[in-house]
Amino acid sequence: MERLKENDDTGFSLVRMKSGLEGWMPTQYLIDQPIAKDMLEQTNDSLSTLSTEHEEALQRIREIESTLEQMDQTEASLRAENNELQEELDRITRLAANVIAIDQENSQLKNEQESLHANIDALDVANRELQDVSNRGWFLNGAGVVLMGLLIGFWLARRIYQKQSTGGWA
Numbered sequence: 001m002e003r004l005k006e007n008d009d010t011g012f013s014l015v016r017m018k019s020g021l022e023g024w025m026p027t028q029y030l031i032d033q034p035i036a037k038d039m040l041e042q043t044n045d046s047l048s049t050l051s052t053e054h055e056e057a058l059q060r061i062r063e064i065e066s067t068l069e070q071m072d073q074t075e076a077s078l079r080a081e082n083n084e085l086q087e088e089l090d091r092i093t094r095l096a097a098n099v100i101a102i103d104q105e106n107s108q109l110k111n112e113q114e115s116l117h118a119n120i121d122a123l124d125v126a127n128r129e130l131q132d133v134s135n136r137g138w139f140l141n142g143a144g145v146v147l148m149g150l151l152i153g154f155w156l157a158r159r160i161y162q163k164q165s166t167g168g169w170a
Helices: 036-166
Strands: 002-007 012-016 022-026
Touching: none
Parallel strands: none
Antiparallel strands: 002 012, 012 022
């Protein structure tokens, strides 16, 4: 309802309803604020709207919490994977550092191997020479024995021949 005019002398006011109907009514029944029924309807509408907004906000909060929980799980998984990768990187770094040391040790061992092969070759040559000397010694000993046998044989034969020619034991 809308107040159009007020007559202070008579205590009546000209009003127009929402339907368009106009008329006079006592001013004492008119107030500037809406009646309790209208205020209750407005409050209930506001409450309903706020309740709906509250439910939507709670739903969004649950969705955000769910998303946050998933993100926390993903973060934990990624941290674990990152730690594993960091450990593997550290191991590879240690191995890479060891590769240089192993390569240097390998070069040193190759040099030692070549030196030992040279020593083995030298020892083989010395062994063959010693075997040749030993064989020569046995050969000379054998030749000496044969020569001594021949000399003893010639001496005995001559002695026997001289005994036969002289006829006695001389």
